[in-house]
Amino acid sequence: MFITFEGGEGAGKSTQARLLAESMTAAGSTVLRTREPGGAPGAEVLRGLLLSREHDWSPPAEVYLHFAARAEHVARTIQPALARGAIVISDRFADSTMAYQGYGLGADRNLIAALSRLLPVRPDLTVVLEVSPAVAADRMAGRRQALDRYEAMGPAFHARVAEGFAAIVAAEPDRCAVVSADGGMNDVHRAVLAVIASRRPSPA
Ligand SMILES: Nc1ncnc2c1ncn2[C@@H]1O[C@H](COP(=O)(O)OP(=O)(O)OP(=O)(O)O)[C@@H](O)[C@H]1O
């Protein structure tokens, strides 16, 4: 099983990916938690190039860099873990490229959709965490690190990203589930577990 968490900045993706991995591990599953951009040594190098504010990539170059990182992540980390029977939980995946580069930056959405279709793996379930802009801003303010390239983009960019995630969910309702992430982290975690329980094929 391959599960991805998606959503904007400060939605709680990393927190919820960790909580889900912990509860699935406690329930006896073998879980691999990973993230994008990154998730494999070479992909983490590309992450540095993508998130650094030193570079202002052209939109198509940025799309290809994300997919180069993803190709490495899929080949080196995700596919081997799935092959040994692990549940893979990724903090972001291809939907982030559609939302951030496609909707946010105006990169070619057909290109992104085509590259996504060519990937050898597809999430079984994508949890899209939806947070109100005020709550996201509060959570981001609680952090001490300097803003990365995407975090530094303005509210209009982040509104387009949110619109992108909503369009993805509308287009693929069987794969995607929206979970409201404004509540406390344990409430959100319970909502995530409920989604997983409701989507799992019932035992024969
Ligand atoms: N439900 C919640 N209630 C309150 N605070 C939360 C909640 N979920 C996460 N946080 C806190 O908000 C901050 C952002 O959460 P987190 O890092 O999980 O978000 P993220 O979606 O991974 O963000 P990014 O896209 O920037 O990686 C963290 O400081 C985290 O501890």
Ligand SMILES: [Mg+2]
């Ligand atoms: Mg995170």
